[in-house]
Amino acid sequence: MSNAQLILIDKRNQPLKEYIVAVAASDGLNIKGVEIMASPAKGETSLLNAQVIIPPLEAHDFDLKKLVQATLAQVSLNEEVVDLTTFIERCSDEPAVRQALHDSIPKLSKKIEELLSEFLKSEVIPLILERRNDALYKLKEHASALKGKKVVCIDIEATNISTDPSADIIQLSACDGQGSPLFNQLINPGYDIPENEKHNITTEMVQNQPMLSQVWESIHDTLRDADVVLAYSTESDFMYLEKSAEKKLLRFELDYSKWLDVAELSRDLNGAIRWHSERMYWFYKTPKLTDSYEKVLGKPFPGDAHDALADAQATLELFNAMLEKGRKSQIGETKKAKSVKEAITNNPFAAAFANAKRS
Secondary structure, eight states, X not given: OOOOEEEEEEOOOSOOOHHHHHHHHHHOEEEEEEEEEEESSTTSOOSEEEEEEEOOTGGGTTOHHHHHHHXXXXXXXXXXXXXXXXXXXXXXXXXHHHHHHHHTHHHHHHHHXXXXXXXXXXXXXXXXXXXXXXXXHHHHHHHHHTTTOOEEEEEEEESSOTTOTTOOEEEEEEEETTSOEXXXXXXXXXXXXXXXXXXXXXXXXXXXXXXXXXXXXXXXXXXXXXXXXXXXXXXXXXXXXXXXXXXXXXXXXXXXXXXXXXXXXXXXXXXXXXXXXXXXXXXXOOOOHHHHHHHHHOSOOOSOTTOHHHHHHHHHHHHHXXXXXXXXXXXXXXXXXXXXOSOOOSOXXXXXXXXXXXX
């Protein structure tokens, strides 16, 4: 018979911070000083220690039982991630010791439950849940409003970011609401294309392609005549078009109020919450198209993430999948008037300011 047991060691010297919970909510977390120790007997040297990995809270529906199971399913052992059974096997070759360690798992589970309960009591959790509910409500509204509408989903590749005045469009692609291509046009900017990590388009690829002015009319009118134009970051794509028209003296009759930003909807539904320490407010990070697609649809991103048509079709597929989540959600027809808290902070001065502003 062995007295070996698994013990949760918590060497943290400060209370749990809200911004730590925010990271754990989306990404999971390794907390320094929180370990599982395999003890052979009281007072004896540890057989082996493993670091506890807090799993992504939101991915497990903030459900305590699921989170405990997920925590026990993977621990960090010298930077290698293993399950608890493997950890126990590496602690000792003696069957009695291994059995004793296995028998102590329920007691360890209780301690991990206490640890995770700290995270779930945080004010960050209702803040995230409210944001997700708001996103689902918006998506449900869009699902209803877009029935029978002419939808166009666009993506643009350019020589530089949209805020650069010298940036020129080198690929314009769009599909309709069913994903069928409407146009997929490489554009010759009239000079050698500089190397850029944002796309794979070379000077040779556009050498025999038309200038933007030669294809502008049909592309412009397709976008103008749509009831709704989708894009993953409408602001940058609209800016490319607007600045190009201005620079090249082209007709421009596009109405930004008809554009719907899939990136913004994705940020509200999937984005990781973070704390801006300098300005003292919470914000949500906009996920990349590839990340959001894989998270929502649960499958690898299709095609080339740097090809405008592939991105437009993937954006549409992502949007439709998010609409379906909105349709299936149990969010009521009328939103709650106000959440319990509009903002939370670890800074007492910021909290006082926020409370004063609310009152």
